[in-house]
Amino acid sequence: MIPPRFEYHAPKSIGEAIKLLTDLGDSAKLLAGGHSLLPMMKLRFAAPEHLIDINRIPELRGVREENGQVIIGAMTVENEVINSPIIQAKLPLLSDAAKLIADPQVRNRGTIGGDIAHGDPGNDHPALSMAIDASFVLEGPGGRRTVAASDFFFGTYMTALAENEVLCEIHAPAFADGTGYAYEKLKRKTGDWATAGCAVVMRK
Template identity: 75%
Template sequence: MIPPAFEYHAPRSVGEAIGLLGSLGPDAKLLAGGHSLLPMMKLRFAQPAHLIDLNRIAELRGIHDDGDSIVIGAMTVENDLIASELLQRRVPLLPEAAKLIADPQVRNRGTIGGDIAHGDPGNDHPAISLALDAQFTLQGPNGLRTVAANAFFFGTYMTALAEDEILTAIRVPAFAQGTGWAYEKLKRKTGDWATAGAAVVLRLDGGVVSHARVSLTNVAPMAIRVADAEAALLGQPVSEASIAAAARAAMAAAEPAEDLRGDIAYKTAMAGQMVKRAIAKAASRCR
């Protein structure tokens, strides 16, 4: 289908974009990579009167070191995450996981910020950001504020981002020595959303787990962090028993919706399997 008519705006700065959001009001939508918004417009599920294209705002792109953290501009595309030597050294979960997102054509345009801000439970970066303890920088007419990933996602397409704000950057702690990581994703075919996915970040100290983050993709109304799965691992050696306990906790937390990818029982079981695989892989990398 052809989307309804809209007015196109191409600001050159964050300030200009925020000004447009304020003046145009709720009839305006931000355009990042466009892989979520444009299909919704073609189906007329979304009918904005104004599109504000963020692609010409250079300050929203790039990856840089900031001491113990890495800061990523919200308009940085997936292929730039994959190619970043800085991320490969300091937060390798991000470039590895980006390779599992969609296909090469999409990764050349799709942005990390758009993936997060859309609030789709099927998108990959929300769960990854939860596992990384990411912080999001939001900018609006009243200035900057920071929201933790764990407090950002409220439900399907529902986030802490206000209508007059822009997600400008993602800050992630660099991995400490001994950190292991993994993102395991089950999908039907290349380019598809996950049937179920799990992101895991672990650290071992003296043979037992001293830090654990477990989060899930597309098995609840939003990406979720599973505190009970983390508790099953903390203070324990990584073993078949602790991995099984974490997987049971993840399955208990899952609330998938039945669709063409599977029924509720299947998706719940696959959430457990992805958690098992991700924990085992992450533990093998703790060195």
């Protein structure tokens, strides 16, 4: 099916994206990788009048380490998570688990922040983020706030992210030497969403 007609916006900054969200209200949706939203629009399960594409905001991309914390931009795609030397060394659970997500096409376009913000329990990063004690930096008209992953997910497609907020960064403490970890998921075939998944981190 063809999605309903919509107006496209491509802000160049987080502030511009927040202003659009505030001005347009619930008629607007953020577009990250698009692998969840666009199929819903084609099926007419979602019909936003405005799409705000945040792919052109450079400060939402990249991986860095500061004071023992790994900081991942929300628009970092799964292949960047897989190949990041920082994540491989400091949060290897994430890089290993990202290899199991869907297929190469999805991993090239799908973002870690989109996976989290969508709030789908069938996605991989909600469980992973709780296992690694992650927290999320959200920015809205009133500034930035930080929400622990354990407090972010309320239920299926329900999160602490307000309609006029943008998920900017994922923070997680770097693994100490000797940290054990595992991620397993059950799915019908390669590329499917998980029927069940489990992420475990064991710290000394």
